[in-house]
Amino acid sequence: MRAKASREPLSRERVLTAAVALVDADGIAALTMRRLAANLGVEAMSLYYHLPGKDALLDGLVESVFQEIGAAVARLGPQDGMDWRTRLRQRFLAAREVMLRHPWAPGLMGSRPTIPADVYAYYDGILGTLIEAGFSYRIAHRALHAFGSLPFGFAQEIFSPTAAGGNLEVEVTEAEMAAMAESLPHLTAMVAAEIHDAGDPTLGWCDSQVEFEFTLDLLLDGLDRLRRTSV
Amino acid sequence: MRAKASREPLSRERVLTAAVALVDADGIAALTMRRLAANLGVEAMSLYYHLPGKDALLDGLVESVFQEIGAAVARLGPQDGMDWRTRLRQRFLAAREVMLRHPWAPGLMGSRPTIPADVYAYYDGILGTLIEAGFSYRIAHRALHAFGSLPFGFAQEIFSPTAAGGNLEVEVTEAEMAAMAESLPHLTAMVAAEIHDAGDPTLGWCDSQVEFEFTLDLLLDGLDRLRRTSV
DNA sequence: ACCTGAACACCGTTCAAGT
DNA sequence: ACCTGAACACCGTTCAAGT
DSSP: OOOOOSSSSSOOOHHHHHHHHHHHHGGGOOOHHHHHHHHHHSSSGGGGSSSSSSHHHHHHHHHHHHHHHHHHHHOOOOOSSOHHHHHHHHHHHHHHHHHHHHHHHHHHHHHOOSSSSSHHHHHHHHHHHHTTTTTHHHHHHHHHHTTTTTTGGGOOOOOTOSSSSGHHHHHHHHHHHHHHHHHHHHHHHHHHOOOOOOOOOOOOOTTTTTHHHHHHHHHHHHHHHHHHHHH | OOOOOOOOOOOHHHHHHHHHHHHHHHHHGGOOOHHHHHHHTTTTGGGGGTTHHHHHHHHHHHHHHHHHHHHHHHTTTTTTTTTTHHHHHHHHHHHHHHHHHOHHHHHHHHHHOSSSHHHHHHHHHHHHHHHHHTOOOHHHHHHHHTTTTTTGTTTOOSTTOOSSGGGHHHHHHHHHHHHHHHSSSHHHHHHHHHOOOOOOOOTTTTOOOHHHHHHHHHHHHHHHHHHTTTT
């Protein structure tokens, strides 16, 4: 895990790249000034020359992930011929691919008190798409809120990605299953009725691609209906 | 802030109550084993007799908030005559009132690796309401995901409640405003078009009651349309 | 049964100092 | 300009010990 010593000096960018790699590999709890420095072949105090402190490091992590989203969206190319729903759908799905690579990012974003500046530009683009499609500012504003975290490629997860929900069936014994059927009749029936493909890459608790796209389309369709009736 | 010394012995419940009070008052970062103990008039090590460690304390905090939601929902009384949309709407709005009292809770929930057991029963009730209304298990399952955090009384907040978004206009100078109009034309126009009631109690970044209910109704209406067409 | 004191390993951060 | 060593205040947690 320790990077080979390099003679080129540190930089904010190198520090952030190493931090993303560290967190991807060992989780957010492993991100320590001392450990990050060690991975860079340097003392902890050296980091303070490139970043004011740990909060700035965490902000930088969020910024890094968002820039990755920005790059993925830019890679989609011009969207001239498309209607607004297709445009937004592509954006959000591109963001999702980035998030699948950094499952710690949603939790980190949710805990930061500041918003990286580039995010405003990102939202401005979404808003522009909506206005161009004929939405009023009022409805477009509410649409931004309704989208929630979808622009960042993840559906709502109230609890952490590593939560137990998805593995429910696996860890439960026969006796517990019977008790569950009694206390949680509807959930038990649902699990029985639904067969999930195991092992698909997911952000967590059943938050598979299918669920993500269902929520996305439910909102897009509902907004489109609003647009065509009242605007 | 220090509680008066009491002769009755500590208990898990007393510890959790004090922890909620501490976090309500001073924020989640102020929750320290040593500080919590001091508030209880006790040494830090005493807490370990009632809770295995800090993780258990954080889990207990989430559990406490959820039990408050459970109590608020129970206070709604029997829902016999109501249709499914009204039932869910009342539930989610009741949960929202609890969350407004504990603005740190969404962030904490998002960072916990485990789900309190009672939450399953809560979801089972929501699922039962959907099934009773005629939804298939497949659609009901997806509806649970689409709801996201609404059952817990908060709409998606990608960034922390204390984020800057809501105060954007206030902190911006004239020159910055002009620059903003150039780089963020649509957002600037939206802010100009929208007048927000200042000072309303909110979970954060424009997540006012109106936005919450808009998202809620958008999803409920969309689901209802699905129910009546394909089921 | 319930609480404590001393100690340990580990944080983030400061500051003066090195090169 | 860039990095370091020693030190500080503060963590969560252990363990043997008190009552």
